[in-house]
Amino acid sequence: MLKFDIITIFPNIFDSYLKESLIARAQKKCLIKINVHNLRKWTRDRHKTVDDRPFGGGLGMVLKIEPLFKSIKALKKKNAKVILFTPRGKKFDQKMAYKFARAKHLIFICGRYEGVDERVVQHLVDEEVSIGDYDLMGGELPAMVVIETVARLIPGVLGKPQLLKERITKDKGFIEYEQYTRPEVFKKWRVPDVLLSGDHKKIEEWRQKHGKDIGN
Ligand code: SAM
Numbered sequence: 001m002l003k004f005d006i007i008t009i010f011p012n013i014f015d016s017y018l019k020e021s022l023i024a025r026a027q028k029k030c031l032i033k034i035n036v037h038n039l040r041k042w043t044r045d046r047h048k049t050v051d052d053r054p055f056g057g058g059l060g061m062v063l064k065i066e067p068l069f070k071s072i073k074a075l076k077k078k079n080a081k082v083i084l085f086t087p088r089g090k091k092f093d094q095k096m097a098y099k100f101a102r103a104k105h106l107i108f109i110c111g112r113y114e115g116v117d118e119r120v121v122q123h124l125v126d127e128e129v130s131i132g133d134y135d136l137m138g139g140e141l142p143a144m145v146v147i148e149t150v151a152r153l154i155p156g157v158l159g160k161p162q163l164l165k166e167r168i169t170k171d172k173g174f175i176e177y178e179q180y181t182r183p184e185v186f187k188k189w190r191v192p193d194v195l196l197s198g199d200h201k202k203i204e205e206w207r208q209k210h211g212k213d214i215g216n
Contacts (some may be wrong), residue, residue, distance in 0.1 A: 004107075004147055005106070005107045006034065006036045006143050007039050008038065008039065008042065008138075009039050009063075009179075011038045011112075013047050014140065014143075016081070020091055022151070023147070025157075030145075031154050032151050032157070039063070039068065041071070041072070042064075042071045049064070050064060051063050051064060054114060058114065062113065062115060062117055063113065063116040065117040068120050069120075069124060072124050077105065079104040079105050082127075083109065083129050084109045084121060084128050084145060085129055085139030086115060086121075087130045087134070087136075090127065090129055092142075094149070095216055096129070097149040098153060098216055100150045101154055108139070108143045110140045110143055112114045112137070112138045122163060169208070176205040176212050192206070
């Protein structure tokens, strides 16, 4: 079972996401386990302070190292990988998703404000991951994106496991192609004839030609 521990200062963001659809079912079936932790749990002061002003000046706040250090110390067991979400990180893709799907335990740190104290990166984090070249307000959405992409690769999570196999290309990539369903014609907009032909070889060729290989 792949275990995810998420460290965030906004744990409620995950509430509905984790209770719906295939992610909820995967947890019930014990295929994945997802724990969401409030970083403030690892603070000691009255205000549960997790951030402070940056040395050298600047407008934004920075997540402090002490609570993050304590949280990782408490959660990290053998075989765990600590991932920090940051737009500076390695771009997440299908290949990385397959790698994560083979892991046993992933700890996700969701940044906020101007990010985290750099010593967290230098001493506590195994990998920095970005979900794209744009700046979000926090690492919570990236955590959900990664969990969803990784979870669907775990055997048993998708209702029909052959869904994954039928998308593997000759070069062991992963193909995404156009899909259509009934009706065959809607407002004069027609489904491509080949898909109605019943000729599986031709359909396969068409899908390979029109699809996009998103790697593995
Ligand atoms: N300068 C900060 C940094 O390098 O992490 C960006 C701060 S951003 C406003 C707040 C947080 O959102 C980041 O710490 C990170 O956790 C998350 N974040 C924003 N964009 C992201 C992206 N494209 N991929 C992954 N995480 C992102």
